[in-house]
Amino acid sequence: MKGIYIHIPYCAKRCAYCSFVSGAPHESMPFYVKALIKEMSERLTVGEEISTIYIGGGTPSVLYRGAISEIIAFIRxxxxxSPTAEITVECNPDSVSKEFVDEIVGAGVNRVSIGLQTDNDELLKTINRPHDRQGFLRAYAELSKIKNKSVDLMLGLPGQTKEDLRSSLALVVSLNAPHISLYALKVEEGTLLYNSGFSVDEDFEADLYEIAYEFLTKNGYNRYEVSNFCLDDNYSRHNFAYWDMVDYYGFGVSAHSYLDGKRIANDDNINKYILGNCDVEITDVSADKAQEYIMLSLRTSVGLNLNRLLSYGVDLIKEKGKKVDELIKNGFLVRKGDNLVLSEGAYYIMNSIICSLM
Ligand SMILES: C[S@@+](CC[C@H](N)C(=O)[O-])C[C@H]1O[C@@H](n2cnc3c(N)ncnc32)[C@H](O)[C@@H]1O
Ligand code: SF4
Structure with a gap:
């Protein structure tokens, strides 16, 4: 079973922090969809078993009506x-219409991810989002036929206060959103935010994360990955497969695939892609499986399975037993049977723990 990710490089406007490949002129959409179908017909094996489809971007909800159904129908x-496949579409509140919802429901989409980021209207303006709090509530209600909803929130936006975050969390929790992603703002080179000279206060971001973690866990959410929380078992099957190193295809401009131990990166030139010329960069990472497994598994609440790591050629207890014991003794790691799991308080220093075990 494999996953499929599809990148849609269109947005209503560019957010101040965003460095994702997006911003293609909207008139090019039909040509882009055609190029996507061409890429999929060249790379997808007939009859291949698919367990998840994730249409992201960019903003898939700005596509013209019929595009998402065509893409999904082609894959089917x-x-x-699989009849139980998780099929997710990312959407921005301002482009969620009744027609959009009818189309995706008809195409079998059973999960949506909605970018709220914050419920403070002034902050939303600052980061150049086209929606406001009311618009988000309207879109959320419009999407009522799709039960499995995820909401994206951001931490560390310029001027965001602890109160702002508490208010956004309270709103999303009051809706019983089955899944919440919390992204700590990264200031990427070339973005409007970067050019404005803004820089992140990492200590404050850590405080915000702590507030969110406490609030969400108190309200019944499980943190199953460092940035992802869900009610019951509403975790993202598609994203979990990334962290579990399951093979997936990435189609579209700038999309990445992981197949048979190789990472394949599609070029990020939209014009070239539309013309059907997508250069790819292939990197054989099969020798780095153990390193990658350490890095990815410790982000999740399942943690690192020592036997699985052994199958990738690394006996962690033999090679780093002392370090593991020290991390357990200091309360950063917990041993659960054959698994090592980061402890609650260790997420702030996750990267240094991971590095110390590699
Ligand atoms: C690439 S966007 C696509 C979804 C949709 N277009 C949107 O903006 O809601 C997915 C999520 O990535 C997060 N994101 C984008 N740029 C980011 C950045 N520089 N730092 C942290 N999170 C970011 C936002 O929370 C966003 O909802
Ligand atoms: S954050 Fe989302 S809506 Fe904003 S520019 Fe990036 S992809 Fe588009």
Whole structure:
């Protein structure tokens, strides 16, 4: 079983912090969809079993009506999409219409991810988002036919206070959103935010994360990955497969795939992609499986399975037993049977713990 990610490089406007490949002129959409279908027909094996589809971006909800159905129908015709497949579409509140919802429900989409970021209207303006708090509530209600909803929130936005975050969390929790992603703002080179000279206060971001963690866990959410929380078992099957190193295809401009121990990165030139010329960069990472497994597994609440790591050629207890014991003794790691799991308080220093075990 494999996953499929599809990148849609269109947005209503560019957010101040965003460095994702997006911003193609909207008139090019039909040509882009055609190029996507061409790439999928060249790379997807007929009858291949598919367990998750994730249409992200960019903003898939700005596509013209019929585009998402065409993409999903193509995959269904070509592959064996599991009847229980998780099919997610990312959307921004301002482009969620009744017609959009009818289309995706008809196409079998059973999960949506909605970018709220914050419920403070002034902050939303500062980061150049086209929606406001009311618009988000309207879109959330419009999406009522799709039960499995995820909401994205951001930490560390310029001027964001602890109160702002508490208010956004309270709003999303009051809706019983089954899944919440919390992204700590990264100031990427070339973005409007970067050019404005803004820099992140990492200590304050850590305080915000702590507030969110406490609030969400108190309200019944499980943190199953450092940035992802869910009610019951509403975790993202698609994203969990990334952290579990399951193979996936990435289609579209700038999309990445992980197949048979190789990472394949599609070029990020939209014009070239539309013309059907997508250069790819292939990196054989099969020799780095153990390192990658350490890095990815410790982000999750399942943690690192020592036997699985052994199958990748690393006996962690033999090689780093002393370090593991020290991390357990200091309360940063917990041993659960054959698994090592980061402890609650260790997420702030996750990167240094991971490095010390590699
Ligand atoms: C790439 S966007 C695509 C979804 C949709 N277009 C949106 O903006 O809601 C996915 C999520 O990435 C997060 N994101 C984008 N740029 C980021 C940045 N520089 N730092 C942290 N999170 C970021 C936002 O929370 C956003 O919802
Ligand atoms: S809407 Fe999403 S993808 Fe588009 S610019 Fe904003 S963050 Fe980036």
């Amino acid at each position: 015709n070509r592959c064996a999409v």
